[in-house]
Amino acid sequence: MRSAMSMLELVVAIVVMGIVVMSLPLILTQVQNNNAFAMQQEAILAAKAKIGDILTYEWDDKSYDATAQRSFVLDTTNGDPELGRIGTTNQRIGHINADNRRKLYDATVALNNRSASAIGSDGGDLDDIDDFSGLPAIALTVTAGEDAQNLDYIFDLNLTTTVTYAADAANYTSSTLGTFVLNPDNNATITNIKTISVQVAGAQSAITLRAFSCNIGESTLLPSRPYQ
Template sequence: MRSAMSLIELVFTIVIMGIAVMSLPLILTQVQRNDAFAMQQEAILAAKAKIGDILMYEWDERSFNSTAQRSYVLDTTNGGDAELRRVGITNMRLGHISAENRRKFFDVNTTASAIGADAGDLDDVDDFNGLPPTTLVVTAGEDAGTLDYIFDLNLTTSINYAEDNATYSSNGTLNDFTFNPNNAPATPTNIKVISVTVSGGDQNITLRAFTYNIGESMLLPSRPYQ
C-alpha cells in the first residue's frame, strides 16, 4: 500500500500557502513603517540632544558677570515692549522682586549683542549659529566609532532673535502681543530661537527651542556643616 496526500490535505495546504503569500505585502509594509518610525525617532532624539547642549550656554555673551558669578538681564532695543525694559534708572523691570540676590539688570545699561557678534568663541547660545554641521557617523564595528547610529546624521544649527512686540493701553492692560519666530529682527529682542535641522536617512526634521532674557537669581554661598 502506497501512502499519499489526500485531497483535503492538499486543499488545506494550498489555502494556508495562499494566506501566507497574501500576508507578505502587509508584513513588509509594517516593517517599512516601523523602520521609518525608528529612523524618525533617532533623528528627533539627536536634535533634542543638540538643543539641550546649546541651552546649557549663556543667553548672551554679555549676560554673565564673572565677579558676581551669575547671569543678569540685558537691555534690549527692539520689540517695542517698553514694559520689559528697566524702570527709570533702576536695575529692575516690572515683575522683578525688589530684593538683593534676585533677577535684575546690570547697574549700568548693558545691551544684548547681535547674533554672532563675538566671532563664535562658544561662550553663549548664538555662537552656534552658522557653525559647520555636526555629523553623527554610523558605527561600523565595535571599535569603529563612539556613537551607535543606524545611519549618518547631519545636524545644522541656526540661532536668531524672534519678533516679540506688545502693546498696552493707558492703564497698563496688555492689548496685543505679536510673537513671530520666523521673523529675525536685526536688533536684539528678549527671545532667541534655536533651530536644529537633522538630515540623513531620508530624514529632514527641524526642531525649535526658545531661550529668554531673564537672568538668574544668586545662590546663597555654601557654608560648612555645624
C-alpha cells in the same frame, strides 16, 4: 497500503501557502513603516539632545559677570519697551528691589558692556547660545566597522543649528497684556527672545525642532548656612 497525501490535505496546504504569499507584501510594508518611524524618532532624539546642550550655555556673551558670579538681564535695542529697565534703576517690571534677585547691570556700566549682542558678533567662541548659529552641519554617522548597538545614533544624520532673535512686542490695554503673537522666524534684531532651531537631515525628510531662551538673567545663590 501505500501512504499518500489526500486531496483535502493538498487543498489545505495550498490555501496556507497562498495566505503566506499574500501576507508578504503587508509584512514588507510594515517593516518599511517601522524603519521610517525609527529613523524619525532617531532624528527627533538627536535634535532634542542638541537643543538641550545649547540651552546650557549663556543667553549672551555679556550675560555672565565673573566678578558677581551670576548672569544679568541685558539691555536690548529692539525689545518690547515694557521689558526695558525702569528709568536708571537695575530693575525691570516684575523685578524685586532686593539682594540676590534677578536684575539688570547698573546703569553706570558702559552701554556697550550691558547690551545684548547681535547674533554671532562675539567671535564664535562657543560661550553663549548664538555662537552655535550657522556652524557647519554636525554629522552623526555610523561608519564601517563600528558597532551600531553601542552608539547613540545608528542612522546617517546631519544637524544644522540656527539661532535668531524673535519679536517680543505685545499689545497692551491700560497696562494689561492684550495679545502676543510669537513668530520664531521673525529675525528681529536684539530682542529678549532667542529662537534655537535645529534641523535634522537624513531621516527621509527634514525635521526641525525649536526652543526659546529668554533674557531673564539669574538670581544669586544664597550662601550656605551650617546646620543648627
